[in-house]
Amino acid sequence: MKAVAFLRAVNVGGTGRVPMAELKALAEDIGLAEPATLLQSGNLVFEAGGKTPDALEKLLEREIAKTFKVETDIMVRTSRQLKAAIERNPFSKEAKNDPARLHVHFLKTPAKPAAVAALTKAIKGPESVKGTGGEIVIYYPDGAGNSKLTNAVIERHLGARGTSRNWNTVTKLAEMT
Numbered sequence: 001m002k003a004v005a006f007l008r009a010v011n012v013g014g015t016g017r018v019p020m021a022e023l024k025a026l027a028e029d030i031g032l033a034e035p036a037t038l039l040q041s042g043n044l045v046f047e048a049g050g051k052t053p054d055a056l057e058k059l060l061e062r063e064i065a066k067t068f069k070v071e072t073d074i075m076v077r078t079s080r081q082l083k084a085a086i087e088r089n090p091f092s093k094e095a096k097n098d099p100a101r102l103h104v105h106f107l108k109t110p111a112k113p114a115a116v117a118a119l120t121k122a123i124k125g126p127e128s129v130k131g132t133g134g135e136i137v138i139y140y141p142d143g144a145g146n147s148k149l150t151n152a153v154i155e156r157h158l159g160a161r162g163t164s165r166n167w168n169t170v171t172k173l174a175e176m177t
Contacts, residue, residue: 002177007042008163079177099167119157
């Protein structure tokens with residue numbers, strides 16, 4: 001079974017440095033077969049064998065902390081889970097016409113509907129948020145870099161840590177699995 005590990009807040013603004021070639025080598029060293037990376041933002045695709053996403057998250061978090069001295073949350077999704085998240089996308093028009101501004105926010109713990117409703121009410125700009133469970137989908141019509149809907153705001157309202165990838169990256173990672 002192929003899986004994807006989404007590393008939170010690595011190689012952003014000079015902090016949390018995890019070189020992708022070294023991450024790939026680490027994955028091989030800890031027994032994850034066929035590792036591959038995409039971009040520099042912490043995306044690792046690998047053959048998970050029989051390990052569960054939870055076990056893989058713990059393994060990768062521990063080994064990355066030990067090897068790179070970086071404490072980071074990791075969200076692992078199997079190929080099937082990632083493809084299901086893509087199929088559930090509530091923003092099909094935006095995925096087709098503006099994929100760079102459509103983001104999937106992968107959560108460490110599932111979001112409850114009430115928490116997503118609270119987040120939606122807290123939005124001050126033109127952004128839209130939909131979804132519950134392990135991922136929410138966010139459309140940033142003015143771009144994520146210009147938005148006040150930051151990771152900190154999302155986490156505060158959802159009560160869960162997570163990391164976002166734009167639609168182009170998500171679909172490319174799904175293709176890699």
